[in-house]
Amino acid sequence: xxxxxxxxxxxxxxxxxxxxxxxxxxxxxxxxxxxxxxxxxxxxxxxxxxxxxxxxxxxxxxxxxxxxxxxxxxxxxxxxxxxxxxx
Numbered sequence: 278x279x280x281x282x283x284x285x286x287x288x289x290x291x292x293x294x295x296x297x298x299x300x301x302x303x304x305x306x307x308x309x310x311x312x313x314x315x316x317x318x319x320x321x322x323x324x325x326x327x328x329x330x331x332x333x334x335x336x337x338x339x340x341x342x343x344x345x346x347x348x349x350x351x352x353x354x355x356x357x358x359x360x361x362x363x364x
Contacts (some may be wrong), residue, residue, distance in 0.1 A: 285312050288293070288325045294337050294360045302340050302359035328358055335361060 287353045289311040293303045309317035329349045331337035338345040339358045 284327065286320065286327045290324065290327060290331060290337055290358060296359055297359065299360055299362055302357035308358065328356075331358075337361075342343055 290308045305324045309320040312320045332339045332349040337358050341348050346352045
C-alpha cells in the first residue's frame with residue numbers, strides 16, 4: 278500500500294493552530310500564506326473547505342466574532358481558526 282499524500286492546507290492549519298495554543302486563533306489568511314505566499318488568495322478557498330472538514334470532526338474550530346460557529350457550512354466573511362479547549 279502506498280503512503281497517503283499529505284494535504285498541505287490541512288497540515289498548515291493543524292501546525293498553526295497547534296503553535297498558537299489553547300484559546301488563541303489564527304486567521305484563514307495566515308494558513309493560506311503558510312501554504313503559498315504568492316497564491317494565498319487562491320488557497321483561501323481550500324483553507325475554508327478544509328477548515329469546515331476539521332470543524333466537523335472537532336479537530337479545529339471556526340470562530341466568528343470570538344465564538345465558534347454553529348453551522349460551518351453557512352458561515353461567511355471574516356473568520357479565525359483555533360483549537361477546541363482541552364476537556
